[in-house]
Amino acid sequence: MIEELVDIKHEYYVSVALDVSERKFYLIASIKGGIDIEEVSKKSPEDIFKISFSYSQGLTDEIAQEMAHKLGFNDKLEVSTVEILKKLWKVTKDLEAQLVEINPLILTPSGLIAVDAKMILDDDSAFRQPIVRDLKIKKETELEKIANEAGFSFVELDGDIGILANGAGLTMALLDVLSSMGLKPANFLDVGGGASKERVYKALELLFKLKPNGILINIFGGITRCDVVAKAIIQALEDFKNAPPIIIRLTGTNDKEGIELLKNDGINAYQEVMEAVNKLKEVLNE
């Protein structure tokens, strides 16, 4: 092991990364490998080389050669660098990765060796990328597994208020509002667009498992229908007798029908978020 370390002549950084807002790829490399590349880019951006290319263009021989030269490789090392860089692109394409990174890529007397690597894959490609499916299953917590199978987004946080909302942005905004009022959400849960009764019911079932002191439901129906959400709430409250207090805000597509359904069951629903949030605060203080 020690012998090997002594043999390291130099450490390099290479990666292929998707720039999502520019919708193209970058081949990135640095002669300062082995350390956090973000640090390098802050301290000495001139030590990082970048070449962009589109998906259809791909990482060509010319791009790979240009980068090899920038890194100071010629002759045999140039050939092996080009080979490595082209393999990076092949992996990127084959696995639909948003990042494939080798750091460090070390130069030894016997040539270049990739020592450590990192990848960012796309969850949405799981239906055709077995590796994504397998990795997803491995890293899930018990509750996240339930959420994934039911088709909604869920992140566990450390507060005591269960959150069920629709739309990632609206859910985040709700968490921001609660946090700024000193209230602590137990989770992020975006029940997703066009949620079925079953999905909303499963989401509530999941929140009950968190044993929160209260639950706040915030639905702004677009593709999601408020009457469907209302039916799920009614069903869940019938099935789970020890449910914590649930405060509901329903507005948007089919809201009148939804509120009416809840009312018939003796459940109150608000149309304004802040009314619901204030009511929640009141209930938690009791």
Place this chain on the structure above:
Amino acid sequence: MYINENSKVVVQGITGKQGTFHTKLMLDYGTKIVAGVTPDKGGLEVHKVPVFNTMKEAIKETDCDTSIVFVPAKFTYGAVKESILAGINMTVIITEDVPVFDMLRLFELSRRKNTHLIGPNCPGMMIPDKIKLGIMPADLCHFGNVAIISKSGTLSYEITKAIGNADIGVSAYIGIGGDPVRGITMKEATQYYVEDEQTKLIVLIGEIGSDEEEKTAKYLSDQSDKPVVAYIAGKSAPEGKRMGHAGAIISGDVGTAEGKIKALKNVGARIAFTPWEVPKLIKEVL
């Protein structure tokens, strides 16, 4: 943006549950839906709209020029490719969970063919009182001179409703979607409405993840004097957790709400602390 009250709309996936439901709501709004497309369902009618097997047939029979896509994620690539190749000028992709690489391919194809894409994972767009090309609730606001550009769906309903309730009119409301790789970006949409004479003020609704808000801010500082009001969701979001939207993730210090707020503030945008503060800030300017 590239559509108006005379746009002739085709609904791809019109025979599905969401396609059928939202076709009705868009027709009720006054949107001119002239055709639907579902493979093998040609000859049917949905709400009196004729259904065709292919986009080519739909265009030949109805002269449609604008498409809205409700097909499942696995088939979205094929549907949008068909739409672009058939010569549709604007394709709005409502579908969630479309793989990133599918969007990369579609984006490049649309650029080559000089056509436009909005989405995926978006509510679509609307020119109030004229055309609703999406799944947003119909009664949010009336026509006027504020353009709303949002990464999030439901959060933009919330803010657009608050704007409408404050008697502020809207020149266009466009949901660009919450996925990492999308058709029209926040910067491109902003460019369009900076140049649009009807629009006197732009509302940006952003969220954590990517650097689009920062890029938009840079564009604004270089090219525009139009007033901007912005709200950014995810101020309380933890690092490294995907908050519902595939694109909504903070990695290291990239993509934080703080960074986006700072970038927009620096170019003179007024920042709303909660979604409901947006109308007040608009009224300070207009």
